[in-house]
Amino acid sequence: MHPSPGTARPRTTLxxxxxxxxxxxxLRAVARAADAAGLEELWLWEDCFLSGGVSTASALLASTDRLAVGIGVMPVPLRNVALAAMEVATLERMFPGRLRVGVGHGVQDWMGQVGARVDSPLTLLREHVTALRSLLAGSEVTTDGRYVxxxxxxxxxxxxxxxxxxxxxxxxxxLRLSGEVADATILTGGTTPAQxxxxxxxxxxGRAAAGRQDPHPITVYLMAATGPGATERLEREQRAWGHEPGPEGGAAGSAEEIAAAVGRWADAGADTVVLQPLTGxxxxxxxxxxxxxxxxxxTP
Known part of the structure; x- marks a missing residue:
């Protein structure tokens, strides 16, 4: 739920x-700098074929004292759901309250490269998330789905x-599926406030269709650039990602200007705004x- 006009807005996580x-x-040096500076959350991407999300998150959590570390996201075709649950549960027990978990159906070209592409990514995602949440809750799970x-x-x-x-x-x-079966949603960089x-x-x-009343926080990545030529550098990055260049898809300028942009995304419905530096x-x-x-x- 988000407040009505004139009411206090919940604090935005940054x-x-x-x-x-x-x-x-x-990455450990970046995490230590974030921890020392008081950053709330540091997010990782498990993109093919770069760093592993679980192994990296484990190292960063062990290298810091209070920083929350998010994995956004683990492609579900790459992991048996029982293994995913074991890994997430282990990290959560070792570092209570400091892990943020995201899963997704994966970039289909990458999934094809490793022989993990499925005919119905949404069906797999539904089955995986449903089983993962049940396993993490301590339930015994028996299911005979299309994939899980x-x-x-x-x-x-x-x-x-x-x-x-x-x-x-x-x-x-x-997005409807996320509201139905997941606890939260993560939106990629380039997502505008209207989106x-x-x-x-x-x-x-999706939440209404499933009869869910629990809160469902939204995290959004926001491309951000500061320093000399920030606007021009941001627009080059946006074009490289195939996004329409301009302030609706990113933030550029001083700390004050970037904080104001964070407020716009928060007003649109984001509970957590994660600033994404430019490539390089x-x-x-x-x-x-x-x-x-x-x-x-x-920031508000």
Whole structure:
């Protein structure tokens, strides 16, 4: 739920992305800088064929004291759901409350490269998320789906408080599915405020169809650039990603200008805004410090 005009808005969570283009050996330094600066969340991408999401998250959680680490997202065709549940449960028990979990149907070309492409990605996503949430809740699961088949599977070490399972997506059918079966939704960089608002509507349609009343937070990645030539650099990045260049799909400028942009995405329905540095960012440690120390104090 989001407040009516004139009422206090819940505090927006602010995070940053550690891009997978960084060599794995650089990531612990970025996480330590984020932790020392007071950043709330640092998000990782499990893009093919770069760093593994679970192994990287484990290393970063172990290298920091309070930082939350998000995996956004793990492609479900790459993992048996029982293994995914074991890995998530292990991390949550080791680092309670500091793991953010996202799953998705994967980039289909990549899934084809590794022989994991399925005929119905949405069916797999539905079956996987449903089973994953049940396993993390400590339930015994038996299911004979199209893709997910389990017989009397129960985790020996389920987490005391299961983390929210978010779905990374953007299409209308996937957004409705996320509202129906997941706990949260993750929206990619380039998503405009209007698209966030529309995503919230579609998610709520799925929640209503499933009779769900629990909150469903939305996390959105927001491309951000600061320093000399920030606007021009952001627009080049947007074009490289195939997005329409301009302020509706990213934030550029000073800490004040970026914080104001975060507010626009939050007003549209985002509960967490994760600032995404540009590809080739020369100082990722400096970027996370900028987000935590300069943008965070100005954010609603």
């Amino acid at each position: 995070g940053a992305v550690a891009l997978p283009s960084l060599p794995p050996e650089r 088949r389990l017989r009397q599977v129960r985790l020996d070490w389920p987490p005391e408080r299961p983390p929210l399972v978010g779905v990374g997506t953007g299409g209308p059918r996937s 966030v608002a529309r995503a919230r509507e579609l998610i709520d349609e 960012e020369p100082d990722p440690e400096g970027f996370v410090r900028f987000v935590a120390e300069e943008v965070r104090p100005l």
